[in-house]
Amino acid sequence: MTAYHESSAPRSALTDVNTFIGPYPFRHVPHPDPDILAKVLARDGVERAWVGHLPSAFYRDPSPGNVELFAATKAHAATLSPVPTVRPDWPKWETALADAVALGVPAVRAYPPQWGMGPHDSAMQSLAISCGEAGVTLLLTVRFEDLRQRHHLDSAGDLTGAAIRAIARASKQAHILVTSAGRATIEEVHWGLTPDERSRLWWDISWIWGPPDDDLAHLIRTIGANRLVYGSGWPLRLSQTPRANLDLLPEDVADSVLANAEAIAPRR
Amino acid sequence: MSPPLVDAHAHFFHAACGRADWQQLNAARFRAGDRMGITVHIASMLGTFGFTSPTYFPSPSDVTLGNDEMLALQSREPDRVRCYVTVNPNDTIHALEEIDRCVARGAIGLKLAASRRADDPLLDPVVEAAAMHKLPILHHIWQHRRRDWPAQEASDAVELGRLAVRHPGVSFILAHIGGGGDWAHTFPAVDELPNVFLELSGSGVDRGMLDDAYHAVGATRLIWGSDITMETGLAKLRALPIVGLTEEEISAVTWRNAERIFPSNSLFLSPAPFADAVSGSRS
Numbered sequence: 001m002t003a004y005h006e007s008s009a010p011r012s013a014l015t016d017v018n019t020f021i022g023p024y025p026f027r028h029v030p031h032p033d034p035d036i037l038a039k040v041l042a043r044d045g046v047e048r049a050w051v052g053h054l055p056s057a058f059y060r061d062p063s064p065g066n067v068e069l070f071a072a073t074k075a076h077a078a079t080l081s082p083v084p085t086v087r088p089d090w091p092k093w094e095t096a097l098a099d100a101v102a103l104g105v106p107a108v109r110a111y112p113p114q115w116g117m118g119p120h121d122s123a124m125q126s127l128a129i130s131c132g133e134a135g136v137t138l139l140l141t142v143r144f145e146d147l148r149q150r151h152h153l154d155s156a157g158d159l160t161g162a163a164i165r166a167i168a169r170a171s172k173q174a175h176i177l178v179t180s181a182g183r184a185t186i187e188e189v190h191w192g193l194t195p196d197e198r199s200r201l202w203w204d205i206s207w208i209w210g211p212p213d214d215d216l217a218h219l220i221r222t223i224g225a226n227r228l229v230y231g232s233g234w235p236l237r238l239s240q241t242p243r244a245n246l247d248l249l250p251e252d253v254a255d256s257v258l259a260n261a262e263a264i265a266p267r268r
Numbered sequence: 269m270s271p272p273l274v275d276a277h278a279h280f281f282h283a284a285c286g287r288a289d290w291q292q293l294n295a296a297r298f299r300a301g302d303r304m305g306i307t308v309h310i311a312s313m314l315g316t317f318g319f320t321s322p323t324y325f326p327s328p329s330d331v332t333l334g335n336d337e338m339l340a341l342q343s344r345e346p347d348r349v350r351c352y353v354t355v356n357p358n359d360t361i362h363a364l365e366e367i368d369r370c371v372a373r374g375a376i377g378l379k380l381a382a383s384r385r386a387d388d389p390l391l392d393p394v395v396e397a398a399a400m401h402k403l404p405i406l407h408h409i410w411q412h413r414r415r416d417w418p419a420q421e422a423s424d425a426v427e428l429g430r431l432a433v434r435h436p437g438v439s440f441i442l443a444h445i446g447g448g449g450d451w452a453h454t455f456p457a458v459d460e461l462p463n464v465f466l467e468l469s470g471s472g473v474d475r476g477m478l479d480d481a482y483h484a485v486g487a488t489r490l491i492w493g494s495d496i497t498m499e500t501g502l503a504k505l506r507a508l509p510i511v512g513l514t515e516e517e518i519s520a521v522t523w524r525n526a527e528r529i530f531p532s533n534s535l536f537l538s539p540a541p542f543a544d545a546v547s548g549s550r551s
Contacts, residue, residue, distance in 0.1 A: 004270075004502060004505045027474075027476075030475055030476050030479065043510075145474075146472055148410075148448035148449055149411070149412075149448065152414075209471065210497065210498055210499030211296040211297065211299065211300035211498045211499065212293045212300065212498065213296075214296055234475070235475055236474065237473045237474060237475060238473040238503045240502075240504075240507055241499060241500060243503075244499045244500070244503040244506065247303070247502065248300045248303055248502060
């Protein structure tokens with residue numbers, strides 16, 4: 001059988017670290033609901049998902065979105081791990097972070113471009129330090145959509161390599177997971193950090209191209225599979241893409257095992 | 269035996285493309301294609317892909333070089349490679365000569381990229397030549413182009429639609445609905461034009477894109493392709509049944525529609541005679 005007709009079995013217990021629930025402001029997205037996400041995970045053989053609240057990325061104050069996220073995922077606690085948003089230039093953000101940590105979240109999300117924060121924003125550096133001290137992963141998003149299709153009001157731009165490097169250098173403890181980055185961003189950040197800094201940084205594979213350029217294979221050979229994590233970008237993107245990418249890896253890296261999401265979360 | 273799978277939008281590279289890894293890229297396409305079950309790669313080489321003239325505005329000599337390299341690859345791989353002839357319509361006489369020359373050597377389709385807007389009258393003689401040879405036309409499309417983008421004179425679905433209306437007897441393959449821009453704008457622009465087929469490739473894997481394309485034009489006007497991100501092509505293949513296509517509809521998307529619009533016996537109905545014809549024309 002070919003890969004087209006038969007998807008491979010998961011290589012290990014997979015967690016999709018890059019999923020959301022809730023609508024997207026710039027286009028209709030079909031049923032971005034927790035019930036559907038749970039079914040998609042079961043269909044795709046993915047054990048768990050880290051779930052963000054998509055509208056919160058565009059709220060000025062993400063707190064109400066976090067409340068909705070925890071309520072919506074409660075019925076699926078066995079498979080959906082809520083990843084709330086913490087905005088570090090908003091009053092009492094430290095309390096929001098502490099509340100999230102108390103609820104046992106594996107990570108918190110932040111969206112510096114959507115909040116108008118530049119690459120060296122001190123608030124983001126404070127958040128990185130606090131995440132490191134609290135033992136919770138800081139999850140960043142490079143992009144939601146391809147630059148070429150964005151709504152004219154969607155002017156935030158991609159999260160830059162410079163911003164990621166600055167955040168990664170801010171704390172000697174923080175574990176940072178960056179989603180939806182391509183090879184160029186990954187390489188400029190990875191090789192622009194010290195070995196210690198890059199040892200606390202992971203990337204999801206949702207926006208890394210496969211053959212014929214084989215960017216994913218290249219990154220496995222160079223930065224290592226242990227820096228890469230399974231992620232899809234659902235509900236914005238097809239959940240089948242990361243598995244398809246793994247299924248098309250060349251022989252020398254075909255058996256590579258990506259980092260396990262739970263393993264990258266710092267111990268508390 | 270697995271059913272056929274036709275990749276209607278592929279690219280290969282050659283030594284003069286300026287990429288030292290050109291052989292590796294070609295090998296990777298074959299490797300991934302074998303893994304996916306691709307039966308036929310229908311492919312083009314766009315001049316020198318920017319090395320000695322721009323990818324989307326190739327010089328006549330680069331057009332000829334790219335086509336020669338593509339035809340040579342087809343001759344070396346007659347069981348799994350078919351050739352689009354690429355032209356730059358700005359050099360009309362050269363474009364017409366190139367179509368005749370390459371069809372005589374086995375090209376089965378015409379590739380138009382972004383050298384001239386699709387609704388420009390300059391394209392009419394080129395399309396008429398394609399019609400004479402019964403070639404479908406794969407046209408590079410920017411979904412909802414709202415401005416000019418660097419290094420190309422891209423067209424969108426509205427502009428391709430105008431060309432398709434002027435040439436109702438020609439099949440137009442609207443390239444890569446996931447290849448950049450707003451696909452939601454594309455579907456209503458061409459849904460009533462029966463000679464426009466939506467080709468599914470592109471790095472974009474937005475949820476809702478396949479659903480909306482299917483509902484807009486039906487499975488008989490969708491054609492699968494991979495372009496330069498084969499993993500997104502595989503993801504879309506796996507998503508087709510989830511979108512709701514029946515097995516019969518999936519076979520339409522994956523090969524039957526291609527078989528219908530490309531010249532008779534040019535894909536795999538009679539692979540041996542085709543291979544003989546190609547080798548014969550070069551002797």
